Amino acid sequence: MGTHVRVKAKILPGIPGQKVNMEIHDDSPHVNQYGARRQVDDATFRFDTQAHANVIVCFQNVLEANFPNDGRSQTIQFKMESGAMAEDFHKVQHEEKLKPMEMELRRLALTLDDVQDELQYLKQRESTLRDANERMNSRVKTFSLIAIGVLVGVAVYQVLYLRRFFQQKKLI
Numbered sequence: 001m002g003t004h005v006r007v008k009a010k011i012l013p014g015i016p017g018q019k020v021n022m023e024i025h026d027d028s029p030h031v032n033q034y035g036a037r038r039q040v041d042d043a044t045f046r047f048d049t050q051a052h053a054n055v056i057v058c059f060q061n062v063l064e065a066n067f068p069n070d071g072r073s074q075t076i077q078f079k080m081e082s083g084a085m086a087e088d089f090h091k092v093q094h095e096e097k098l099k100p101m102e103m104e105l106r107r108l109a110l111t112l113d114d115v116q117d118e119l120q121y122l123k124q125r126e127s128t129l130r131d132a133n134e135r136m137n138s139r140v141k142t143f144s145l146i147a148i149g150v151l152v153g154v155a156v157y158q159v160l161y162l163r164r165f166f167q168q169k170k171l172i
Helices: 089-096 100-168
Strands: 004-011 018-026 033-037 042-048 055-063 076-082
Touching: 004 018, 004 055, 018 042, 033 042, 055 076, 089 100
Parallel strands: none
Antiparallel strands: 004 042, 004 076, 018 033, 018 055
């Protein structure tokens, strides 16, 4: 929670009669709204997330009333950064009057925090996948034992059936 995010979008000139709307939210149960703008040409959003969830950016290409819906397209340049990459360190350096070395240390500290968060996420994901793998292995082992039991049972039944068949025909 509280991850810094920067979203930049630039709508390149296209066919007249098109307007692009933009909305940013997350997929948490609360569906936090981080920004919305109509008729976007060039937009930058900076915000801190409110929940540990995916941030979703939606673009809507809207045609004006007098233009036909003939499959028009629009080109959008889009960049989304999070964590240390989303920080404006030159602004921080100017506001807090930091020396270049102090600014670099702050940037490295934020990058290290991002790496630690990513490692923690990877450990948790690895644990979840390992547990799922162990459950699947036990199911495969159980199925294999049942299959072996069925095959041995069918083999014994076939031997007994064939022995009785040949004894009735007096071939044995």
